[in-house]
Amino acid sequence: MERTVIASDIGGTHMRAALVDEHGRIIARREVDTPPNAPVDQMLGEIAALLGGVASQAPAPPIGACVAVPGLVNGDAGIVAVAPNVPAFRNLVLTTPLSAALGLPVSIENDASAAALGESRFGAGRGCRHLLHATVGTGIGGGLVIDGRLYRGAKGFAGEIGHIVIDPGGPRCNCGSRGCLEAMVSGVAFAARARRLLAKGQSPVLRELVGYREPTGADLFHAAKAGDHTCEAEIRHGGHLLGLGLGSLVNVLNPEAVTLSGGMLVMGEMFLAPLRESLFSIAYGPASGTSLRLSALGDDAGILGAAAVAFERAETRER
Ligand SMILES: [Zn+2]
Incomplete structure:
Protein backbone atom coordinates (compact mmCIF):
# COMPACT_ATOMS: atom_id res chain seq x y z
CA MET A 1 0.00 0.00 0.00
CA GLU A 2 1.37 3.43 -1.00
CA ARG A 3 1.89 5.85 1.85
CA THR A 4 -0.05 9.09 1.52
CA VAL A 5 -0.17 12.54 3.07
CA ILE A 6 -2.72 15.33 3.08
CA ALA A 7 -1.40 18.49 1.46
CA SER A 8 -3.09 21.84 1.63
CA ASP A 9 -2.45 25.22 0.07
CA ILE A 10 -4.19 28.18 1.70
CA GLY A 11 -4.36 31.39 -0.32
CA GLY A 12 -6.17 34.69 -0.07
CA THR A 13 -8.91 33.52 -2.49
CA HIS A 14 -8.85 29.68 -2.54
CA MET A 15 -8.11 26.90 -0.07
CA ARG A 16 -7.07 23.58 -1.62
CA ALA A 17 -6.36 20.17 -0.18
CA ALA A 18 -5.32 16.89 -1.75
CA LEU A 19 -4.36 13.34 -0.89
CA VAL A 20 -0.89 12.75 -2.38
CA ASP A 21 1.24 9.60 -2.59
CA GLU A 22 5.04 9.28 -2.38
CA HIS A 23 5.41 9.66 -6.15
CA GLY A 24 3.60 12.99 -6.09
CA ARG A 25 0.42 11.53 -7.57
CA ILE A 26 -2.75 13.33 -6.51
CA ILE A 27 -5.35 10.74 -5.52
CA ALA A 28 -8.14 13.06 -4.39
CA ARG A 29 -8.59 16.79 -4.15
CA ARG A 30 -10.96 19.47 -2.91
CA GLU A 31 -11.07 23.23 -3.26
CA VAL A 32 -13.19 25.88 -1.57
CA ASP A 33 -13.20 29.68 -1.51
CA THR A 34 -11.32 31.29 1.36
CA PRO A 35 -13.96 32.96 3.52
CA PRO A 36 -13.17 36.68 3.43
CA ASN A 37 -12.40 38.30 6.78
CA ALA A 38 -13.36 35.15 8.67
CA PRO A 39 -12.45 35.05 12.37
CA VAL A 40 -9.77 32.58 13.47
CA ASP A 41 -12.16 29.89 14.78
CA GLN A 42 -14.15 29.83 11.56
CA MET A 43 -10.95 29.61 9.46
CA LEU A 44 -9.64 26.74 11.57
CA GLY A 45 -12.98 24.95 11.34
CA GLU A 46 -13.15 25.29 7.57
CA ILE A 47 -9.55 24.14 7.08
CA ALA A 48 -10.12 21.13 9.35
CA ALA A 49 -13.28 20.24 7.39
CA LEU A 50 -11.41 20.59 4.07
CA LEU A 51 -8.53 18.36 5.20
CA GLY A 52 -10.89 15.90 6.87
CA GLY A 53 -12.93 15.61 3.68
CA VAL A 54 -9.84 14.60 1.73
CA ALA A 55 -8.64 12.26 4.51
CA SER A 56 -11.96 10.40 4.38
CA GLN A 57 -11.15 9.37 0.79
CA ALA A 58 -7.83 7.76 1.74
CA PRO A 59 -7.64 3.97 1.33
CA ALA A 60 -5.39 3.81 4.43
CA PRO A 61 -4.71 6.41 7.14
CA PRO A 62 -2.41 9.20 5.81
CA ILE A 63 0.90 9.50 7.67
CA GLY A 64 0.72 13.27 8.11
CA ALA A 65 -0.48 16.57 6.73
CA CYS A 66 1.03 19.92 5.82
CA VAL A 67 -0.63 23.27 5.24
CA ALA A 68 1.28 25.76 3.06
CA VAL A 69 0.58 29.38 3.98
CA PRO A 70 1.64 32.59 2.21
CA GLY A 71 3.41 34.46 4.98
CA LEU A 72 6.07 34.31 7.65
CA VAL A 73 5.82 30.82 9.09
CA ASN A 74 7.80 29.15 11.86
CA GLY A 75 7.23 25.57 10.80
CA ASP A 76 9.13 24.02 13.71
CA ALA A 77 6.89 25.86 16.21
CA GLY A 78 3.75 25.49 14.06
CA ILE A 79 3.18 29.26 14.16
CA VAL A 80 2.08 31.64 11.42
CA ALA A 81 3.61 34.99 12.43
CA VAL A 82 1.83 37.01 9.75
CA ALA A 83 0.06 36.26 6.45
CA PRO A 84 -0.93 39.50 4.70
CA ASN A 85 -3.57 37.80 2.47
CA VAL A 86 -5.12 35.79 5.32
CA PRO A 87 -5.59 38.38 8.08
CA ALA A 88 -6.94 35.81 10.61
CA PHE A 89 -3.50 34.19 10.67
CA ARG A 90 -1.50 36.39 13.01
CA ASN A 91 0.79 34.94 15.69
CA LEU A 92 -1.38 31.85 15.47
CA VAL A 93 -0.50 28.28 16.42
CA LEU A 94 -2.09 26.45 13.50
CA THR A 95 -0.80 22.93 13.96
CA THR A 96 -2.15 21.97 17.43
CA PRO A 97 -5.88 22.46 16.72
CA LEU A 98 -5.61 20.88 13.25
CA SER A 99 -3.70 17.86 14.59
CA ALA A 100 -6.38 17.41 17.26
CA ALA A 101 -9.20 17.68 14.72
CA LEU A 102 -7.64 15.24 12.24
CA GLY A 103 -5.94 12.83 14.61
CA LEU A 104 -2.65 12.94 12.73
CA PRO A 105 0.52 15.06 12.76
CA VAL A 106 -0.04 18.38 10.96
CA SER A 107 2.80 20.73 10.00
CA ILE A 108 2.76 24.15 8.35
CA GLU A 109 5.21 25.80 5.99
CA ASN A 110 5.67 28.99 4.03
CA ASP A 111 4.23 28.32 0.57
CA ALA A 112 7.35 29.27 -1.41
CA SER A 113 9.61 27.19 0.85
CA ALA A 114 7.25 24.26 0.42
CA ALA A 115 7.31 24.81 -3.36
CA ALA A 116 11.13 24.54 -3.29
CA LEU A 117 10.96 21.14 -1.60
CA GLY A 118 8.17 20.13 -3.99
CA GLU A 119 10.36 20.94 -7.00
CA SER A 120 13.23 18.89 -5.58
CA ARG A 121 10.99 15.85 -4.86
CA PHE A 122 8.45 15.88 -7.65
CA GLY A 123 9.26 18.66 -10.11
CA ALA A 124 11.90 20.32 -12.28
CA GLY A 125 14.56 19.86 -9.59
CA ARG A 126 13.88 16.18 -9.01
CA ALA A 296 6.33 21.94 -14.69
CA LEU A 297 4.04 21.48 -11.68
CA GLY A 298 1.72 24.32 -12.71
CA ASP A 299 -1.30 24.86 -10.50
CA ASP A 300 -0.34 21.88 -8.35
CA ALA A 301 3.01 23.37 -7.26
CA GLY A 302 1.54 24.54 -3.93
CA ILE A 303 -0.16 21.23 -3.15
CA LEU A 304 2.86 19.13 -4.12
CA GLY A 305 5.13 21.44 -2.12
CA ALA A 306 3.00 20.90 0.98
CA ALA A 307 3.01 17.14 0.28
CA ALA A 308 6.81 17.14 0.08
CA VAL A 309 7.02 18.87 3.47
CA ALA A 310 4.54 16.41 5.02
CA PHE A 311 6.67 13.48 3.79
CA GLU A 312 9.89 15.14 5.03
CA ARG A 313 8.34 15.71 8.46
CA ALA A 314 7.17 12.08 8.61
CA GLU A 315 10.63 10.83 7.68
CA THR A 316 12.14 12.99 10.42
CA ARG A 317 9.74 11.50 12.99
CA GLU A 318 10.67 7.99 11.87
CA ARG A 319 14.41 8.52 12.29
ZN1 LIG B 1 11.09 44.17 0.66
Missing part, protein backbone atom coordinates in the same frame (compact mmCIF):
# COMPACT_ATOMS: atom_id res chain seq x y z
CA GLY A 127 17.00 14.47 -7.73
CA CYS A 128 18.78 17.75 -6.83
CA ARG A 129 20.19 17.82 -3.31
CA HIS A 130 20.95 21.54 -3.57
CA LEU A 131 18.30 23.74 -5.09
CA LEU A 132 17.22 27.38 -5.15
CA HIS A 133 13.59 28.01 -6.05
CA ALA A 134 11.99 31.36 -6.88
CA THR A 135 8.28 32.04 -7.32
CA VAL A 136 7.78 35.08 -9.49
CA GLY A 137 4.19 36.26 -9.49
CA THR A 138 2.29 39.07 -7.77
CA GLY A 139 5.19 39.04 -5.31
CA ILE A 140 8.52 37.22 -5.23
CA GLY A 141 9.11 34.30 -2.88
CA GLY A 142 11.72 31.65 -2.63
CA GLY A 143 12.99 28.59 -0.91
CA LEU A 144 16.22 26.71 -0.40
CA VAL A 145 16.84 22.99 -0.39
CA ILE A 146 20.26 22.24 1.05
CA ASP A 147 21.62 18.71 1.24
CA GLY A 148 18.22 17.29 0.34
CA ARG A 149 16.33 19.09 3.10
CA LEU A 150 14.38 22.30 3.26
CA TYR A 151 16.51 25.03 4.82
CA ARG A 152 14.35 27.02 7.24
CA GLY A 153 16.78 29.26 9.14
CA ALA A 154 16.70 30.20 12.83
CA LYS A 155 13.00 31.12 13.03
CA GLY A 156 11.76 29.45 9.87
CA PHE A 157 11.81 32.64 7.81
CA ALA A 158 14.65 31.70 5.41
CA GLY A 159 14.21 32.05 1.66
CA GLU A 160 12.70 35.55 1.47
CA ILE A 161 14.59 36.31 -1.72
CA GLY A 162 12.03 38.94 -2.74
CA HIS A 163 13.56 41.25 -0.15
CA ILE A 164 17.09 41.29 -1.48
CA VAL A 165 17.80 44.99 -2.05
CA ILE A 166 18.87 45.62 -5.64
CA ASP A 167 18.58 49.42 -5.66
CA PRO A 168 18.63 51.36 -2.36
CA GLY A 169 17.10 54.34 -4.18
CA GLY A 170 14.37 52.22 -5.76
CA PRO A 171 10.65 52.12 -5.04
CA ARG A 172 9.34 51.40 -1.54
CA CYS A 173 8.62 47.72 -0.82
CA ASN A 174 5.78 46.32 1.33
CA CYS A 175 8.43 45.28 3.85
CA GLY A 176 9.48 48.91 4.41
CA SER A 177 12.80 48.84 2.55
CA ARG A 178 13.49 50.43 -0.81
CA GLY A 179 14.44 48.70 -4.03
CA CYS A 180 13.80 45.08 -3.00
CA LEU A 181 13.51 42.60 -5.88
CA GLU A 182 9.79 42.34 -5.13
CA ALA A 183 9.41 46.11 -5.44
CA MET A 184 11.21 46.10 -8.80
CA VAL A 185 10.37 42.92 -10.71
CA SER A 186 7.09 41.35 -9.43
CA GLY A 187 3.60 41.65 -10.93
CA VAL A 188 2.90 44.48 -8.48
CA ALA A 189 6.16 46.21 -9.48
CA PHE A 190 5.36 45.91 -13.20
CA ALA A 191 1.90 47.36 -12.60
CA ALA A 192 3.59 50.33 -10.87
CA ARG A 193 5.96 50.67 -13.87
CA ALA A 194 2.95 50.70 -16.20
CA ARG A 195 1.30 53.45 -14.10
CA ARG A 196 4.45 55.55 -14.31
CA LEU A 197 4.74 55.15 -18.08
CA LEU A 198 1.10 56.19 -18.48
CA ALA A 199 1.48 59.18 -16.17
CA LYS A 200 4.45 60.40 -18.22
CA GLY A 201 2.70 59.69 -21.52
CA GLN A 202 5.57 57.45 -22.55
CA SER A 203 3.59 54.56 -24.01
CA PRO A 204 0.74 55.27 -26.45
CA VAL A 205 0.31 51.51 -27.01
CA LEU A 206 -0.20 50.92 -23.29
CA ARG A 207 -2.63 53.85 -23.10
CA GLU A 208 -4.69 52.45 -25.94
CA LEU A 209 -4.67 49.02 -24.29
CA VAL A 210 -5.83 50.07 -20.82
CA GLY A 211 -7.78 53.24 -21.55
CA TYR A 212 -8.25 54.91 -18.17
CA ARG A 213 -8.52 51.87 -15.95
CA GLU A 214 -5.74 50.81 -13.55
CA PRO A 215 -2.97 49.01 -15.48
CA THR A 216 -1.68 45.60 -14.40
CA GLY A 217 1.68 43.92 -14.85
CA ALA A 218 0.09 41.81 -17.60
CA ASP A 219 -0.83 45.02 -19.49
CA LEU A 220 2.85 45.98 -19.58
CA PHE A 221 3.60 42.62 -21.21
CA HIS A 222 0.72 42.84 -23.68
CA ALA A 223 1.83 46.31 -24.77
CA ALA A 224 5.38 45.00 -25.20
CA LYS A 225 4.11 42.10 -27.30
CA ALA A 226 2.16 44.58 -29.41
CA GLY A 227 5.47 46.24 -30.28
CA ASP A 228 5.93 48.90 -27.60
CA HIS A 229 9.69 49.15 -27.12
CA THR A 230 9.48 51.16 -23.88
CA CYS A 231 7.35 48.45 -22.23
CA GLU A 232 9.59 45.72 -23.62
CA ALA A 233 12.65 47.50 -22.20
CA GLU A 234 10.99 47.58 -18.76
CA ILE A 235 10.33 43.83 -18.86
CA ARG A 236 13.84 43.05 -20.06
CA HIS A 237 15.26 45.26 -17.31
CA GLY A 238 13.14 43.39 -14.76
CA GLY A 239 14.48 40.06 -15.99
CA HIS A 240 18.01 41.46 -15.82
CA LEU A 241 17.50 42.56 -12.18
CA LEU A 242 16.05 39.22 -11.10
CA GLY A 243 19.03 37.51 -12.75
CA LEU A 244 21.35 39.69 -10.66
CA GLY A 245 19.58 38.64 -7.47
CA LEU A 246 19.49 34.96 -8.33
CA GLY A 247 23.08 34.98 -9.63
CA SER A 248 24.25 36.48 -6.34
CA LEU A 249 22.50 33.67 -4.47
CA VAL A 250 24.02 31.08 -6.79
CA ASN A 251 27.44 32.41 -5.87
CA VAL A 252 26.63 31.89 -2.19
CA LEU A 253 24.86 28.54 -2.40
CA ASN A 254 26.33 26.67 -5.40
CA PRO A 255 23.03 24.87 -6.15
CA GLU A 256 22.66 22.19 -8.83
CA ALA A 257 19.58 23.95 -10.17
CA VAL A 258 17.62 27.17 -9.94
CA THR A 259 13.93 26.50 -10.51
CA LEU A 260 11.36 29.15 -11.36
CA SER A 261 7.58 29.18 -11.06
CA GLY A 262 4.85 31.81 -11.04
CA GLY A 263 2.62 33.88 -13.27
CA MET A 264 5.41 36.14 -14.57
CA LEU A 265 6.87 33.25 -16.53
CA VAL A 266 4.16 33.72 -19.20
CA MET A 267 6.37 36.61 -20.38
CA GLY A 268 8.62 33.93 -21.82
CA GLU A 269 11.96 34.75 -23.39
CA MET A 270 11.35 38.51 -23.27
CA PHE A 271 11.78 38.15 -19.49
CA LEU A 272 13.84 34.95 -19.26
CA ALA A 273 16.60 35.70 -21.80
CA PRO A 274 17.92 38.78 -19.93
CA LEU A 275 17.40 36.92 -16.63
CA ARG A 276 19.52 33.99 -17.80
CA GLU A 277 22.14 36.29 -19.25
CA SER A 278 22.64 38.39 -16.11
CA LEU A 279 22.43 35.36 -13.80
CA PHE A 280 25.23 33.52 -15.55
CA SER A 281 27.25 36.67 -16.29
CA ILE A 282 27.69 37.44 -12.59
CA ALA A 283 27.75 33.86 -11.33
CA TYR A 284 31.31 33.00 -10.48
CA GLY A 285 32.94 29.55 -10.27
CA PRO A 286 30.17 28.21 -7.99
CA ALA A 287 27.70 28.53 -10.88
CA SER A 288 29.50 26.06 -13.11
CA GLY A 289 27.03 23.29 -13.73
CA THR A 290 24.06 25.14 -12.24
CA SER A 291 21.04 24.89 -14.51
CA LEU A 292 18.04 27.21 -14.73
CA ARG A 293 14.78 25.26 -15.05
CA LEU A 294 11.11 26.15 -15.27
CA SER A 295 8.62 24.41 -12.98
Whole structure:
Protein backbone atom coordinates (compact mmCIF):
# COMPACT_ATOMS: atom_id res chain seq x y z
CA MET A 1 0.00 0.00 0.00
CA GLU A 2 1.37 3.43 -1.00
CA ARG A 3 1.89 5.85 1.85
CA THR A 4 -0.05 9.09 1.52
CA VAL A 5 -0.17 12.54 3.07
CA ILE A 6 -2.72 15.33 3.08
CA ALA A 7 -1.40 18.49 1.46
CA SER A 8 -3.09 21.84 1.63
CA ASP A 9 -2.45 25.22 0.07
CA ILE A 10 -4.19 28.18 1.70
CA GLY A 11 -4.36 31.39 -0.32
CA GLY A 12 -6.17 34.69 -0.07
CA THR A 13 -8.91 33.52 -2.49
CA HIS A 14 -8.85 29.68 -2.54
CA MET A 15 -8.11 26.90 -0.07
CA ARG A 16 -7.07 23.58 -1.62
CA ALA A 17 -6.36 20.17 -0.18
CA ALA A 18 -5.32 16.89 -1.75
CA LEU A 19 -4.36 13.34 -0.89
CA VAL A 20 -0.89 12.75 -2.38
CA ASP A 21 1.24 9.60 -2.59
CA GLU A 22 5.04 9.28 -2.38
CA HIS A 23 5.41 9.66 -6.15
CA GLY A 24 3.60 12.99 -6.09
CA ARG A 25 0.42 11.53 -7.57
CA ILE A 26 -2.75 13.33 -6.51
CA ILE A 27 -5.35 10.74 -5.52
CA ALA A 28 -8.14 13.06 -4.39
CA ARG A 29 -8.59 16.79 -4.15
CA ARG A 30 -10.96 19.47 -2.91
CA GLU A 31 -11.07 23.23 -3.26
CA VAL A 32 -13.19 25.88 -1.57
CA ASP A 33 -13.20 29.68 -1.51
CA THR A 34 -11.32 31.29 1.36
CA PRO A 35 -13.96 32.96 3.52
CA PRO A 36 -13.17 36.68 3.43
CA ASN A 37 -12.40 38.30 6.78
CA ALA A 38 -13.36 35.15 8.67
CA PRO A 39 -12.45 35.05 12.37
CA VAL A 40 -9.77 32.58 13.47
CA ASP A 41 -12.16 29.89 14.78
CA GLN A 42 -14.15 29.83 11.56
CA MET A 43 -10.95 29.61 9.46
CA LEU A 44 -9.64 26.74 11.57
CA GLY A 45 -12.98 24.95 11.34
CA GLU A 46 -13.15 25.29 7.57
CA ILE A 47 -9.55 24.14 7.08
CA ALA A 48 -10.12 21.13 9.35
CA ALA A 49 -13.28 20.24 7.39
CA LEU A 50 -11.41 20.59 4.07
CA LEU A 51 -8.53 18.36 5.20
CA GLY A 52 -10.89 15.90 6.87
CA GLY A 53 -12.93 15.61 3.68
CA VAL A 54 -9.84 14.60 1.73
CA ALA A 55 -8.64 12.26 4.51
CA SER A 56 -11.96 10.40 4.38
CA GLN A 57 -11.15 9.37 0.79
CA ALA A 58 -7.83 7.76 1.74
CA PRO A 59 -7.64 3.97 1.33
CA ALA A 60 -5.39 3.81 4.43
CA PRO A 61 -4.71 6.41 7.14
CA PRO A 62 -2.41 9.20 5.81
CA ILE A 63 0.90 9.50 7.67
CA GLY A 64 0.72 13.27 8.11
CA ALA A 65 -0.48 16.57 6.73
CA CYS A 66 1.03 19.92 5.82
CA VAL A 67 -0.63 23.27 5.24
CA ALA A 68 1.28 25.76 3.06
CA VAL A 69 0.58 29.38 3.98
CA PRO A 70 1.64 32.59 2.21
CA GLY A 71 3.41 34.46 4.98
CA LEU A 72 6.07 34.31 7.65
CA VAL A 73 5.82 30.82 9.09
CA ASN A 74 7.80 29.15 11.86
CA GLY A 75 7.23 25.57 10.80
CA ASP A 76 9.13 24.02 13.71
CA ALA A 77 6.89 25.86 16.21
CA GLY A 78 3.75 25.49 14.06
CA ILE A 79 3.18 29.26 14.16
CA VAL A 80 2.08 31.64 11.42
CA ALA A 81 3.61 34.99 12.43
CA VAL A 82 1.83 37.01 9.75
CA ALA A 83 0.06 36.26 6.45
CA PRO A 84 -0.93 39.50 4.70
CA ASN A 85 -3.57 37.80 2.47
CA VAL A 86 -5.12 35.79 5.32
CA PRO A 87 -5.59 38.38 8.08
CA ALA A 88 -6.94 35.81 10.61
CA PHE A 89 -3.50 34.19 10.67
CA ARG A 90 -1.50 36.39 13.01
CA ASN A 91 0.79 34.94 15.69
CA LEU A 92 -1.38 31.85 15.47
CA VAL A 93 -0.50 28.28 16.42
CA LEU A 94 -2.09 26.45 13.50
CA THR A 95 -0.80 22.93 13.96
CA THR A 96 -2.15 21.97 17.43
CA PRO A 97 -5.88 22.46 16.72
CA LEU A 98 -5.61 20.88 13.25
CA SER A 99 -3.70 17.86 14.59
CA ALA A 100 -6.38 17.41 17.26
CA ALA A 101 -9.20 17.68 14.72
CA LEU A 102 -7.64 15.24 12.24
CA GLY A 103 -5.94 12.83 14.61
CA LEU A 104 -2.65 12.94 12.73
CA PRO A 105 0.52 15.06 12.76
CA VAL A 106 -0.04 18.38 10.96
CA SER A 107 2.80 20.73 10.00
CA ILE A 108 2.76 24.15 8.35
CA GLU A 109 5.21 25.80 5.99
CA ASN A 110 5.67 28.99 4.03
CA ASP A 111 4.23 28.32 0.57
CA ALA A 112 7.35 29.27 -1.41
CA SER A 113 9.61 27.19 0.85
CA ALA A 114 7.25 24.26 0.42
CA ALA A 115 7.31 24.81 -3.36
CA ALA A 116 11.13 24.54 -3.29
CA LEU A 117 10.96 21.14 -1.60
CA GLY A 118 8.17 20.13 -3.99
CA GLU A 119 10.36 20.94 -7.00
CA SER A 120 13.23 18.89 -5.58
CA ARG A 121 10.99 15.85 -4.86
CA PHE A 122 8.45 15.88 -7.65
CA GLY A 123 9.26 18.66 -10.11
CA ALA A 124 11.90 20.32 -12.28
CA GLY A 125 14.56 19.86 -9.59
CA ARG A 126 13.88 16.18 -9.01
CA GLY A 127 17.00 14.47 -7.73
CA CYS A 128 18.78 17.75 -6.83
CA ARG A 129 20.19 17.82 -3.31
CA HIS A 130 20.95 21.54 -3.57
CA LEU A 131 18.30 23.74 -5.09
CA LEU A 132 17.22 27.38 -5.15
CA HIS A 133 13.59 28.01 -6.05
CA ALA A 134 11.99 31.36 -6.88
CA THR A 135 8.28 32.04 -7.32
CA VAL A 136 7.78 35.08 -9.49
CA GLY A 137 4.19 36.26 -9.49
CA THR A 138 2.29 39.07 -7.77
CA GLY A 139 5.19 39.04 -5.31
CA ILE A 140 8.52 37.22 -5.23
CA GLY A 141 9.11 34.30 -2.88
CA GLY A 142 11.72 31.65 -2.63
CA GLY A 143 12.99 28.59 -0.91
CA LEU A 144 16.22 26.71 -0.40
CA VAL A 145 16.84 22.99 -0.39
CA ILE A 146 20.26 22.24 1.05
CA ASP A 147 21.62 18.71 1.24
CA GLY A 148 18.22 17.29 0.34
CA ARG A 149 16.33 19.09 3.10
CA LEU A 150 14.38 22.30 3.26
CA TYR A 151 16.51 25.03 4.82
CA ARG A 152 14.35 27.02 7.24
CA GLY A 153 16.78 29.26 9.14
CA ALA A 154 16.70 30.20 12.83
CA LYS A 155 13.00 31.12 13.03
CA GLY A 156 11.76 29.45 9.87
CA PHE A 157 11.81 32.64 7.81
CA ALA A 158 14.65 31.70 5.41
CA GLY A 159 14.21 32.05 1.66
CA GLU A 160 12.70 35.55 1.47
CA ILE A 161 14.59 36.31 -1.72
CA GLY A 162 12.03 38.94 -2.74
CA HIS A 163 13.56 41.25 -0.15
CA ILE A 164 17.09 41.29 -1.48
CA VAL A 165 17.80 44.99 -2.05
CA ILE A 166 18.87 45.62 -5.64
CA ASP A 167 18.58 49.42 -5.66
CA PRO A 168 18.63 51.36 -2.36
CA GLY A 169 17.10 54.34 -4.18
CA GLY A 170 14.37 52.22 -5.76
CA PRO A 171 10.65 52.12 -5.04
CA ARG A 172 9.34 51.40 -1.54
CA CYS A 173 8.62 47.72 -0.82
CA ASN A 174 5.78 46.32 1.33
CA CYS A 175 8.43 45.28 3.85
CA GLY A 176 9.48 48.91 4.41
CA SER A 177 12.80 48.84 2.55
CA ARG A 178 13.49 50.43 -0.81
CA GLY A 179 14.44 48.70 -4.03
CA CYS A 180 13.80 45.08 -3.00
CA LEU A 181 13.51 42.60 -5.88
CA GLU A 182 9.79 42.34 -5.13
CA ALA A 183 9.41 46.11 -5.44
CA MET A 184 11.21 46.10 -8.80
CA VAL A 185 10.37 42.92 -10.71
CA SER A 186 7.09 41.35 -9.43
CA GLY A 187 3.60 41.65 -10.93
CA VAL A 188 2.90 44.48 -8.48
CA ALA A 189 6.16 46.21 -9.48
CA PHE A 190 5.36 45.91 -13.20
CA ALA A 191 1.90 47.36 -12.60
CA ALA A 192 3.59 50.33 -10.87
CA ARG A 193 5.96 50.67 -13.87
CA ALA A 194 2.95 50.70 -16.20
CA ARG A 195 1.30 53.45 -14.10
CA ARG A 196 4.45 55.55 -14.31
CA LEU A 197 4.74 55.15 -18.08
CA LEU A 198 1.10 56.19 -18.48
CA ALA A 199 1.48 59.18 -16.17
CA LYS A 200 4.45 60.40 -18.22
CA GLY A 201 2.70 59.69 -21.52
CA GLN A 202 5.57 57.45 -22.55
CA SER A 203 3.59 54.56 -24.01
CA PRO A 204 0.74 55.27 -26.45
CA VAL A 205 0.31 51.51 -27.01
CA LEU A 206 -0.20 50.92 -23.29
CA ARG A 207 -2.63 53.85 -23.10
CA GLU A 208 -4.69 52.45 -25.94
CA LEU A 209 -4.67 49.02 -24.29
CA VAL A 210 -5.83 50.07 -20.82
CA GLY A 211 -7.78 53.24 -21.55
CA TYR A 212 -8.25 54.91 -18.17
CA ARG A 213 -8.52 51.87 -15.95
CA GLU A 214 -5.74 50.81 -13.55
CA PRO A 215 -2.97 49.01 -15.48
CA THR A 216 -1.68 45.60 -14.40
CA GLY A 217 1.68 43.92 -14.85
CA ALA A 218 0.09 41.81 -17.60
CA ASP A 219 -0.83 45.02 -19.49
CA LEU A 220 2.85 45.98 -19.58
CA PHE A 221 3.60 42.62 -21.21
CA HIS A 222 0.72 42.84 -23.68
CA ALA A 223 1.83 46.31 -24.77
CA ALA A 224 5.38 45.00 -25.20
CA LYS A 225 4.11 42.10 -27.30
CA ALA A 226 2.16 44.58 -29.41
CA GLY A 227 5.47 46.24 -30.28
CA ASP A 228 5.93 48.90 -27.60
CA HIS A 229 9.69 49.15 -27.12
CA THR A 230 9.48 51.16 -23.88
CA CYS A 231 7.35 48.45 -22.23
CA GLU A 232 9.59 45.72 -23.62
CA ALA A 233 12.65 47.50 -22.20
CA GLU A 234 10.99 47.58 -18.76
CA ILE A 235 10.33 43.83 -18.86
CA ARG A 236 13.84 43.05 -20.06
CA HIS A 237 15.26 45.26 -17.31
CA GLY A 238 13.14 43.39 -14.76
CA GLY A 239 14.48 40.06 -15.99
CA HIS A 240 18.01 41.46 -15.82
CA LEU A 241 17.50 42.56 -12.18
CA LEU A 242 16.05 39.22 -11.10
CA GLY A 243 19.03 37.51 -12.75
CA LEU A 244 21.35 39.69 -10.66
CA GLY A 245 19.58 38.64 -7.47
CA LEU A 246 19.49 34.96 -8.33
CA GLY A 247 23.08 34.98 -9.63
CA SER A 248 24.25 36.48 -6.34
CA LEU A 249 22.50 33.67 -4.47
CA VAL A 250 24.02 31.08 -6.79
CA ASN A 251 27.44 32.41 -5.87
CA VAL A 252 26.63 31.89 -2.19
CA LEU A 253 24.86 28.54 -2.40
CA ASN A 254 26.33 26.67 -5.40
CA PRO A 255 23.03 24.87 -6.15
CA GLU A 256 22.66 22.19 -8.83
CA ALA A 257 19.58 23.95 -10.17
CA VAL A 258 17.62 27.17 -9.94
CA THR A 259 13.93 26.50 -10.51
CA LEU A 260 11.36 29.15 -11.36
CA SER A 261 7.58 29.18 -11.06
CA GLY A 262 4.85 31.81 -11.04
CA GLY A 263 2.62 33.88 -13.27
CA MET A 264 5.41 36.14 -14.57
CA LEU A 265 6.87 33.25 -16.53
CA VAL A 266 4.16 33.72 -19.20
CA MET A 267 6.37 36.61 -20.38
CA GLY A 268 8.62 33.93 -21.82
CA GLU A 269 11.96 34.75 -23.39
CA MET A 270 11.35 38.51 -23.27
CA PHE A 271 11.78 38.15 -19.49
CA LEU A 272 13.84 34.95 -19.26
CA ALA A 273 16.60 35.70 -21.80
CA PRO A 274 17.92 38.78 -19.93
CA LEU A 275 17.40 36.92 -16.63
CA ARG A 276 19.52 33.99 -17.80
CA GLU A 277 22.14 36.29 -19.25
CA SER A 278 22.64 38.39 -16.11
CA LEU A 279 22.43 35.36 -13.80
CA PHE A 280 25.23 33.52 -15.55
CA SER A 281 27.25 36.67 -16.29
CA ILE A 282 27.69 37.44 -12.59
CA ALA A 283 27.75 33.86 -11.33
CA TYR A 284 31.31 33.00 -10.48
CA GLY A 285 32.94 29.55 -10.27
CA PRO A 286 30.17 28.21 -7.99
CA ALA A 287 27.70 28.53 -10.88
CA SER A 288 29.50 26.06 -13.11
CA GLY A 289 27.03 23.29 -13.73
CA THR A 290 24.06 25.14 -12.24
CA SER A 291 21.04 24.89 -14.51
CA LEU A 292 18.04 27.21 -14.73
CA ARG A 293 14.78 25.26 -15.05
CA LEU A 294 11.11 26.15 -15.27
CA SER A 295 8.62 24.41 -12.98
CA ALA A 296 6.33 21.94 -14.69
CA LEU A 297 4.04 21.48 -11.68
CA GLY A 298 1.72 24.32 -12.71
CA ASP A 299 -1.30 24.86 -10.50
CA ASP A 300 -0.34 21.88 -8.35
CA ALA A 301 3.01 23.37 -7.26
CA GLY A 302 1.54 24.54 -3.93
CA ILE A 303 -0.16 21.23 -3.15
CA LEU A 304 2.86 19.13 -4.12
CA GLY A 305 5.13 21.44 -2.12
CA ALA A 306 3.00 20.90 0.98
CA ALA A 307 3.01 17.14 0.28
CA ALA A 308 6.81 17.14 0.08
CA VAL A 309 7.02 18.87 3.47
CA ALA A 310 4.54 16.41 5.02
CA PHE A 311 6.67 13.48 3.79
CA GLU A 312 9.89 15.14 5.03
CA ARG A 313 8.34 15.71 8.46
CA ALA A 314 7.17 12.08 8.61
CA GLU A 315 10.63 10.83 7.68
CA THR A 316 12.14 12.99 10.42
CA ARG A 317 9.74 11.50 12.99
CA GLU A 318 10.67 7.99 11.87
CA ARG A 319 14.41 8.52 12.29
ZN1 LIG B 1 11.09 44.17 0.66
